[in-house]
Amino acid sequence: MVFNSYTFVAFFAIMLVLHNLPISWKAKKVNLLLASYIFYAAWNPPFILLLWLSTVVDFFVGRALYTQPKKAKRRLLLVLSLIGNLGMLCFFKYGGFILENFVHLTNVLGIDFHPAKPNIILPAGISFYTFTTLCYTVDMYKKKSEPVKSMLDFSLFVTFFPHLVAGPIVRPPQLVPQFEHEHKATRQQLLDGLLLLSLGLFMKVVCADTLLAGTADTFFGSGGITGPLDAWAGVLAFSGQIFFDFAGYSTSAIGVAMCLGFILPQNFLYPYAAIGFSDFWRRWHITLSSWLRDYLYIPLGGNREGKFRTYINIMITMLIGGLWHGANWTFVAWGGLHGIYLWVEKAIRDRPVKRLAVTANGTHVEVVETASVVPVDIPRKRPKSFPYALLTFLLICVTWVFFRSPTFTEAWRILHSMVGQSPPSGPPLLATADLIKVGVVISLMLIFHWFMRNTTVLKTAGKMPWWAVGLIWSVLLILIMLSQQTGKAFIYFQF
Amino acid sequence: MLLTYIPGFLNFSLMQTQVSGKSAILALVLVLLFFTSWELYLRHKGVTPDYDDGPELWAHFRGKVYESADKQTVFIGSSRIKYDLDIATWQNLTNTNAIQLAMVGSSPRHMLTDLANDQNFKGKLVVDVTEVLFFSKRGNPKPDEGINYYKHRTPAQRVSFILDKPIESSFAFLNEDKYSINGMLGSLHIKDRPGVYPFLDFPVGFELNMFNRQNMMSADFVADTNQHNQVKAIWGLLKGDPTPPMSGKPLDSVMQSVKADVAKIKARGGEVIFTRTPSNGFFLMAEQHMYPRPAYWDRLLKETSCKGIYYADYPAMASLQCPEFSHLTPKDAVVFTTALVSILKQDKWLSFNTAGTK
Numbered sequence: 009m010v011f012n013s014y015t016f017v018a019f020f021a022i023m024l025v026l027h028n029l030p031i032s033w034k035a036k037k038v039n040l041l042l043a044s045y046i047f048y049a050a051w052n053p054p055f056i057l058l059l060w061l062s063t064v065v066d067f068f069v070g071r072a073l074y075t076q077p078k079k080a081k082r083r084l085l086l087v088l089s090l091i092g093n094l095g096m097l098c099f100f101k102y103g104g105f106i107l108e109n110f111v112h113l114t115n116v117l118g119i120d121f122h123p124a125k126p127n128i129i130l131p132a133g134i135s136f137y138t139f140t141t142l143c144y145t146v147d148m149y150k151k152k153s154e155p156v157k158s159m160l161d162f163s164l165f166v167t168f169f170p171h172l173v174a175g176p177i178v179r180p181p182q183l184v185p186q187f188e189h190e191h192k193a194t195r196q197q198l199l200d201g202l203l204l205l206s207l208g209l210f211m212k213v214v215c216a217d218t219l220l221a222g223t224a225d226t227f228f229g230s231g232g233i234t235g236p237l238d239a240w241a242g243v244l245a246f247s248g249q250i251f252f253d254f255a256g257y258s259t260s261a262i263g264v265a266m267c268l269g270f271i272l273p274q275n276f277l278y279p280y281a282a283i284g285f286s287d288f289w290r291r292w293h294i295t296l297s298s299w300l301r302d303y304l305y306i307p308l309g310g311n312r313e314g315k316f317r318t319y320i321n322i323m324i325t326m327l328i329g330g331l332w333h334g335a336n337w338t339f340v341a342w343g344g345l346h347g348i349y350l351w352v353e354k355a356i357r358d359r360p361v362k363r364l365a366v367t368a369n370g371t372h373v374e375v376v377e378t379a380s381v382v383p384v385d386i387p388r389k390r391p392k393s394f395p396y397a398l399l400t401f402l403l404i405c406v407t408w409v410f411f412r413s414p415t416f417t418e419a420w421r422i423l424h425s426m427v428g429q430s431p432p433s434g435p436p437l438l439a440t441a442d443l444i445k446v447g448v449v450i451s452l453m454l455i456f457h458w459f460m461r462n463t464t465v466l467k468t469a470g471k472m473p474w475w476a477v478g479l480i481w482s483v484l485l486i487l488i489m490l491s492q493q494t495g496k497a498f499i500y501f502q503f
Numbered sequence: 504m505l506l507t508y509i510p511g512f513l514n515f516s517l518m519q520t521q522v523s524g525k526s527a528i529l530a531l532v533l534v535l536l537f538f539t540s541w542e543l544y545l546r547h548k549g550v551t552p553d554y555d556d557g558p559e560l561w562a563h564f565r566g567k568v569y570e571s572a573d574k575q576t577v578f579i580g581s582s583r584i585k586y587d588l589d590i591a592t593w594q595n596l597t598n599t600n601a602i603q604l605a606m607v608g609s610s611p612r613h614m615l616t617d618l619a620n621d622q623n624f625k626g627k628l629v630v631d632v633t634e635v636l637f638f639s640k641r642g643n644p645k646p647d648e649g650i651n652y653y654k655h656r657t658p659a660q661r662v663s664f665i666l667d668k669p670i671e672s673s674f675a676f677l678n679e680d681k682y683s684i685n686g687m688l689g690s691l692h693i694k695d696r697p698g699v700y701p702f703l704d705f706p707v708g709f710e711l712n713m714f715n716r717q718n719m720m721s722a723d724f725v726a727d728t729n730q731h732n733q734v735k736a737i738w739g740l741l742k743g744d745p746t747p748p749m750s751g752k753p754l755d756s757v758m759q760s761v762k763a764d765v766a767k768i769k770a771r772g773g774e775v776i777f778t779r780t781p782s783n784g785f786f787l788m789a790e791q792h793m794y795p796r797p798a799y800w801d802r803l804l805k806e807t808s809c810k811g812i813y814y815a816d817y818p819a820m821a822s823l824q825c826p827e828f829s830h831l832t833p834k835d836a837v838v839f840t841t842a843l844v845s846i847l848k849q850d851k852w853l854s855f856n857t858a859g860t861k
Binding site for chain 1: 522523524525526527528529530531532533534537538555657658659660662663666667670676677678679682683684685688689691693694695696697698699700701702
């Protein structure tokens with residue numbers, strides 16, 4: 009079930025009524041759990057079995073990990089859990105990819121091996137709920153938090169429908185305590201949640217699906233041999249589409265949960281206003297990047313084992329982060345490119361540079377300071393630091409070429425087209441209306457991100473006069489309904 | 504260390520804010536006011552509610568092809584058969600259902616292959632041929648979108664379709680082609696660079712789409728020659744397509760593929776016939792020039808060993824005039840359908856359960 013569908017509207021209305029009935033908290037939790045299973049089964053009912061399996065195994069393994077006194081046994085349990093969770097993910101998500109690469113390797117070695125192509129359907133959101141359960145078992149192994157007491161609470165933690173299929177990726181301490189005591193939305197939470205849901209749907213339905221998806225699909229579907237204007241418009245359109253699509257989902261999910269009285273972690277903080285790439289990863293898919301930091305980068309050694317290992321650890325983290333998104337080497341390249349950006353940024357930041365400083369009595373002295381992509385004397389969000397944010401955005405757009413292209417050949421063709429090095433194979437591709445849409449939406453997006461980079465929507469709405477909020481809210485709803493785009497899947501569902 | 508800057512947990516600052524209930528009420532009132540005014544304005548202009556002819560509606564009817572052959576006939580083709588077959592007339596005269604699976608602007612070969620590969624389809628199939636689309640490369644993604652949607656329809660999408668039907672039948676503004684944001688932007692006719700594929704802005708009354716997927720021209724459109732000329736001008740734009748007609752090996756390959764698909768359906772006891780619906784004016788001249796009948800239509804029937812009804816061979820159909828050269832008016836669709844049923848019954852080219860037919 010997707011948020012932007014009539015089915016969800018009906019489902020959510022029923023959920024709101026059920027959740028506000030004068031019944032026991034346990035009954036409400038059972039309602040929420042059943043509703044979450046229905047929400048998931050509405051895609052493909054058989055895959056609910058995988059979800060159950062993952063939930064049951066991790067609940068019991070988690071408890072055993074916490075209570076088992078013998079280290080060897082705890083290790084064995086952890087390995088079993090990791091094999092179970094990652095094995096399932098590997099089979100469904102990477103099975104075809106692994107086989108394809110294995111066949112390629114054997115053929116290179118001269119072995120004639122041509123197995124039948126596996127027809128594996130990817131269960132929606134498997135990467136998200138696998139990461140959710142993985143962090144629980146690892147936390148139990150490290151005894152970072154206490155095991156969840158009831159199977160009902162644990163099932164709800166894994167399955168709670170707003171975050172189930174596309175995040176935000178939640179940690180046990182963020183959500184489980186909220187299930188321990190009765191949670192019902194206050195009037196304020198309901199209003200805030202509905203505003204966030206409207207905003208999320210606006211981002212998905214209007215900005216991503218209506219205004220940008222057509223241009224991105226036309227361009228990337230053309231094979232990429234175009235003039236630079238079409239190429240940049242296509243790439244910018246996808247850069248906007250992927251943000252609005254995914255951030256739209258996260259905003260809707262947070263809004264839906266809030267309407268029921270629950271708080272989910274924030275997943276996006278105006279990422280296209282980032283100044284530099286570490287800043288970008290503090291703002292883009294925050295729950296995934298923090299997961300990768302805590303469960304991959306730090307266990308690898310983080311920055312504790314010297315500069316060289318730090319660089320390697322950053323790259324490993326980004327490559328695996330890339331592969332998490334999809335079973336294709338282009339996703340790995342996307343992660344790798346981000347890794348290189350982070351390397352360069354770190355190298356510049358770590359390099360001590362000498363600058364002249366003016367002392368109190370007016371004389372110039374040489375001082376040593378740490379270099380950075382962003383000069384250290386530029387305070388956040390000064391107009392003159394905007395070009396750095398713009399540069400960051402443009403370099404990130406380059407990475408999206410690998411993310412969106414099905415093959416490296418096509419990605420290179422697009423990059424060549426962007427710099428005018430690929431003679432167009434035919435007439436211009438995109439209509440003027442498409443170019444205008446991309447220009448206007450991307451410009452407004454960048455301006456909006458820049459001015460909102462240190463605040464939140466609800467904080468801003470809280471400072472505005474009520475009639476202005478009402479007016480803006482009505483515009484969002486009118487545009488959602490006028491776009492007449494319902495039921496389109498979110499891009500991140502395929503991850 | 505770069506990644507450690509990433510905050511692990513959300514600051515719960517979302518809860519520290521205030522959105523007023525008055526804002527919500529104002530938003531609701533404004534939304535209701537806007538859509539009431541918009542709907543009244545469109546109704547005043549003569550716009551009536553219809554259905555978006557998207558993959559959801561197509562998939563709904565694609566799922567109905569499995570009834571026994573004596574109860575229904577499936578139609579595939581391009582836009583012409585969607586206008587020219589009057590489904591009510593067909594059902595009245597044959598006492599069987601007509602399942603309309605044709606898709607506007609696309610080749611029916613996609614659907615033919617889909618049905619041929621579906622072991623459970625054993626029914627009667629009418630394939631309408633618009634040469635320029637039938638004998639084209641499979642470039643238009645619409646049929647594949649529809650087929651793909653049908654094959655992967657989720658339970659949630661089925662429920663959404665059921666909920667959507669009464670809503671879409673009640674509001675004229677729910678018309679994606681005309682009154683969605685993209686539809687309205689397209690109708691602004693912003694000048695494109697030379698060579699860009701144009702936005703095809705058909706008049707509102709030209710392409711009303713019923714729930715049974717029959718297309719109809721509105722009475723206003725039928726009466727308005729200016730609107731006919733607007734559509735003719737769009738056909739004129741398409742004349743500029745430099746792609747030559749398919750011939751040689753690609754044509755042989757298409758013939759082989761159609762032959763194989765037809766053979767699969769016949770082998771299961773299904774029946775297949777081809778139709779060529781009317782066209783006139785410069786459209787017909789271009790079609791006759793680019794796709795001479797012996798080389799395409801006659802060869803198609805010969806290769807597939809199927810019967811075919813070419814409108815020009817039958818006096819009751821030959822004189823029908825398409826106001827914009829390519830599709831029949833609702834009134835003439837009744838005439839065409841009556842003639843079609845009459846020919847099929849007379850020549851016994853499709854088997855009908857005669858009990859209760861008129």
